[in-house]
Amino acid sequence: MTEPIDVSDITLEEIHKLLQDANRAKGLSTDKHYLSGKIFLQILGSGTRGSPSSLYVSTDHSKYLFNCGEGTQRLAHEHHLKLGKLEHVFFTTPTWKNMGGLPGMSLTIQDYGVQKINIHGPKGITQLFNATRKFVLLRDLNVNEATCNDEFKDSCMTIKYVNLIKKHNNDSTDDDSDTLIDDDDNDYYGHEYNLNGKRDGSYSNPPNKYLKFDNENLEIDKIRGCLIYICKLHNKPGGLDKNKLSKIFKIKPGPYCALLKAGYDIKIKEKCKNNDDINSTNYKYIKSSEVCDEDVPGPLFIVLEIPDEDYLDSLIENEILNEYQTNDVLKNQDNYIIHFTKENILINKKYREWMKKFTNNTQHIILNDKNNCYNYEALHRIQHQLTLLDSNIFPMIHDKNFDDDTTDDVLNKIFIDDGLSVYRAKTLNTVNLRPPDGIDSSFVVKIDKNADVKEVCNVDGFEESLEELKKNINNQLSSLKEQPEFPKLLVLGTGSCIPNKVRNTSGLLLRVDEDTSIVIDCGEGTIGQIIRFFGIKEADKVVLSIKAIYVSHLHADHHLGLLGILQERQRLTQEPVYLFAPKQIEPWLKFYHHKFEKIKLTYNLIPNQSLILGFKTIAQSTDDEIQKNLKIKDISTVEVEHCIHAFGVAFTLQDGQKIVYSGDTRPCTSLVELGKNCSLLIHEATMEDNLEFEAKKKMHSTISEAIKIGENMNSKFTLLTHFSQRYSKMPMLPDSSAGFNLSNVGIAFDNMQIKLSQLSLLPLFYPSLGMMFSEFCNMLEKKANQRLAKEQKKTKK
Secondary structure, eight states, rough: OOOEEEEEEOHHHHHHHHHHHHHHHHHHOSSSSSSSOOEEEEEEOOOOTTSSEEEEEEOSSSSEOOOTTHHHHHHHTTTOOOOOOOOEEEEESHHHHHTTTTHHHHHHHHHTTTOOEEESSSSSTTHHHHTTTSOOOOSSSSEEEEOOOEEEEESEEEEEEEEOSHHHHHHHOOOOOOOOOOOOOOTTTOOOOOSSSSSOOSSOOOOOOOOOTTTTTTHHHOOOOOEEEEEEEEEOOOOOOOHHHHHSOOOOOTTTTHHHHHOOOEEEEOOTTTSSTTTTTEEEEEOOOHBBOBBBOOOOEEEOOOOOOOGGGHHHOOHHHHHHHSOOOGGGGEEEEOOOOOOHHHHHHHHHHHHHOOOTTTTEEOTTTTTTOOOOOOOHHHHHHHHHTOTTTSSOOOSSOTTTTTHHHTTTTTHHTTTTTTOOOTTOOOOETTTTTEEEOOTTTOOOOHHHHHHHTSTTHHHHHHHHHHHEEEEEEEHHHHOSSSEEEEEEEOSSHHHHHHHSSSSEEEETTTEEEEEEOOOOTHHHHHHHHHHHHHHHHHHEEEEEEEEOOOOOTTTTTTTHHOOOOOOOOOOEEEEEOOOHHHHHHHHHHHHOOOOGGEEEEEEGGGGGOOOOSOOOHHHHHHHHTTEEEEEEEOBBBSSSSSEEEEEEETTSSSSEEOSBBBBOHHHHHTTOOOEEEEEEEEOOOGGGHHHHHTOOOOOHHHHHHHTTTTTTTTTEEOBBBGSSSOOOOGGGGGOOOOEEEEEEEETTTEGGGGOOOOOOOOHHHHHHHHHHHHHHHHHHHHHHHHHHHHHHO
16 A cells, blocks of 8 residues: 555545455455444353353454353244354363353255355364254354464454363263164155145255264364464444644545545645646645554454363463563453353453453453343243232242342452453443443343233223133132142243243143152253242252153254253263153264264163053163153153154153143044043144144144144143244134033143143133233234135135
8 A cells, every 4th residue: 555546536446356356365355344333242141050152243244142041043033133144152161061052053044045154163063053954944044263373354343263272181081882874764844845745955065974073083083172262353434633634635525435435645736727737737635644643553352261171271371361461552442351251260360360460450250150130031021920810820930149148249259359341241231342432231131020910901891801710710610620740841941942031941740759759841942941940049948859751752952952952961970860852862862972972871861652552662760760760650652754763752650640641743543542531731832723734834723733743642631832933922713613621631832830630720821821812813803814815815816
């Protein structure tokens, strides 16, 4: 840029090319030549127990995500954080705590039209997608693993990668020499067809076979590591002083001003004066430095997680990080360090001494499980409303880690004594980097029970309906001879496909007694649902009571929460759970065990195929052991009509009660045979009745079909679940013309807990539910009528 640019007759196209050249020289993207005017960090998940730790970075150009644990996409959906421009996801360590939400998130951003996602993290981290390819189909999304050796630069910022070295490698190989050969060639989505009767789309990333492992190369192939990200926003170019242009240089502002702002010196022809030689050319020269203010230094933020003490020496001795601790430039601006580090390392003296070496204007923001805040608002709102119907069936949710009188001052005392500026993150805390405005708490999730209750009490006729409901409940309870505390059912997720702010994906907890529980399907975030429902202390007891996990089939929305449950139990006990699942889940679990974190000793796999009604192949001794430990008489499965290797299950309790769960299925006789005369049928009811064509296409059931199956098997009670997310508040029940008796049919809601002896109370709720969600139900009915009119119009043609 030493030679001034002649702008006398320059075209807009030439200016644009010069600006691109300037950006290219700075290593910036040429298709985004302007700097973002607004950049902020937002805490998407604060890391409280049961919720993810995740940092969202928003710029005018694109969005970035640091860590993506289970439940991240649900939080993003509820809090309207845009994922359509997500281009880069960064991981500090390759753990399920950080990665567990990525498979589900990938499906969501694919639906938003994102074509490519760049994954930054320890080498090999994208093999997670290879391992999940059977149940996470990325037909239109290309996944690229970034090379994290030096630095990453785009139009917004430069990110330096800092790889830490573990002092002691405590990973050891397994005694057995498992081979990870994927011999499962089944297509678990082959049942889904488009309107032409063909499979929708094809793989963007052709799946590779799992690599083969043995003890000799297992150590090399283990994906491990710890990455720190030093993120420096590009300097903001100094503003152009238009007064100098007009008063000193006598030049009117024009398109060439962008060149001056980009750092180019320019020259422009001057008009000839009367006594000048008309054939000569005079130029006026303008240097960029003469009319532009100095660049504004870009702020800095560092993202790190130290997983254990063996990384501390590498952190403290790292020369790249040491430079930033002594950088004079950083003394004149606010800087932020985002700590994903867990508490025992955070309060380690070595770690605190390292923190103290940064300038006094450095803010330390903590994301870990000692934080105390609300993460979700919608689930509290609907629970506040449902609890009006019955506070035992719909109890209050425990979404905070500590008592309300616990203050940040108490939690932070050790850091205050060290003179550190430490802030415990709350979900939706915002750090405004450009323009700089510090930490903003105005968006933090707040819960207002009174407002939630008032919302439904203002509905005409609701309070009268509620009064009538209370009378009916009291009458019903007085007629029940015995109401034992157990067994009872906790509903953890009632939505299909992806989590919604009101309904999480499939999950149930069958509590046989206080010390024995069985998880039945476990969509992403199931462990979070358990922790929020019971609260921290009680949740630990409940997790310890989980003796078995049942997975009906290998679609993502039914088992992406499995690892979260296994790891939470692993924290509390070494006792393995029984894992009843399709045998084809085994390659995925072994792969994760060998490549990422050790989980093999947390479960004993009992294939669903070995429990087929009338054709059990499980050893009698094993079956007896299962019955004894789970306190049941029998567990049997049948294949149902959904994807390949999809199963329904029946648990027969010691008192003879039989609970049947359909999983995902079309109506089928095998399930009817399994559930004959059962006490409770829990059946999927994905679609409303006038969407039967769509239900058939996706191999699901309509509401009426589910009720009919209950009638056919003579079930004492049928509980409907697995609703399409279009029915987030309330599904459309069949009207009276359908001829169904709904007195033994109930609707499942998330965070609903009911004793099996009190199931008959659920149908009493229908009038009040209709009032409570009248606006929503009217909207559903209107859409249904519009669809019907559209179909009738097509038929006439």
